[in-house]
Amino acid sequence: MAALVKSQQVRCKVLKMQRKHTVSRWQRIGIAFVLYGFAVLLGLGSAWWVLKKAPWMVQSVQVGAWKTNLLAGSPDADIYTRATIALNALLALGRDETMYFVAVQDDDGRPLRSHCSYRVEGAPPKAKWWSITAYADDMFLFDAPNKQYSLNGTTARLDANGRFAFTTGVQKQAGTHWLPTPGNRGLVLTLRLYNPEPDLQAAPASLNPPTIHVFGGCA
């Protein structure tokens, strides 16, 4: 009898130890829930990172400081290009209608900042009409006190060599067309070419790109 009781006691002790070292059903469900939640967050986060922070994922052509996406607005665009365009340039037109060149760096490869002054200079591109617009890094217009947001084929004054120039920055630079970019944040310049000539459509790298240089330093 005593042996039987002892045997029961040992069995109970073993069961208690097993319970102590095994995970309950609810704990398992909780761990699975956390792991799957983490997996979903990782999937969403990696999508956001690819679309916002990994421009190399989207096929583009670079000319000087300017980049253009050849499949913007096109039904041939892959899902990454389509999503990137939807986030950064929704309702873009195909390149046979309009070409978009975007610059986020100057000609020396330094990121464009709104509190720095830049001189942008170039020859009118081969298109029916063109414009260069200054955007903040949220892809919306700066709150320009003079309501000047862009230079275009109508407002640009060409010099004796047939070239246009303008400056961006917090303060106006004397003698130039000025696009105010108040604040201290990222700056994005967008060159639009409406009805670009066929040879430029076929070879976007043949664009004679406007130059972008720091002019007068940073405020």
Added chain:
Amino acid sequence: MKDFTDQHRLWFYRVLTLATTVVLVHIAAVWAVPRVIMQILMHGPIAQSMSMQNQAAFPPPVTAQSRTVVMPSPDLLYSVCVFDVTAGPVRITAQPNLKSYWSIALYAANSDNFFVINDQKSGDKPVDIWLVSPSGSPVERPIPTGAQVVVAPSKTGFLLMRVLTGNYESEKAVIEPARRTLVCKPA
């Protein structure tokens, strides 16, 4: 030895399931981004307030306060319409008669630009587009000669008319009536 192997196999499937979840969520999110953005654009509060379902709307010129669509062009005057060909074709007509650039672009529900006509392509002819459903739309009356039939890849989508304006205030008297020739309504 058998327990050891089973345990490894179990962990392999667990990790594989989690990795598959990450990849599927990633692809689904990238796929959904343009569609969700277009849905908000077409049916969100701003679209509702402008009453542009199968009806042209004429927003004011772009300013720094324009924050509906990213990268708005300050040099263009926009006109918009959300088309829905579920119940039948939608007819789009316009006759801007402007020498400067203008275009009417159509976008599918996934944001693809599937059609565009501009001042050069249309010449002096008025625009007359009959937009039909991808599965075919019943046409109750004959399509006029000269009208263009366009098949929309999705039942709903977005129309964006762009009219170039170098200086809105000085050109207002000409370009406002020109863009308001846009009509977008069930045929």
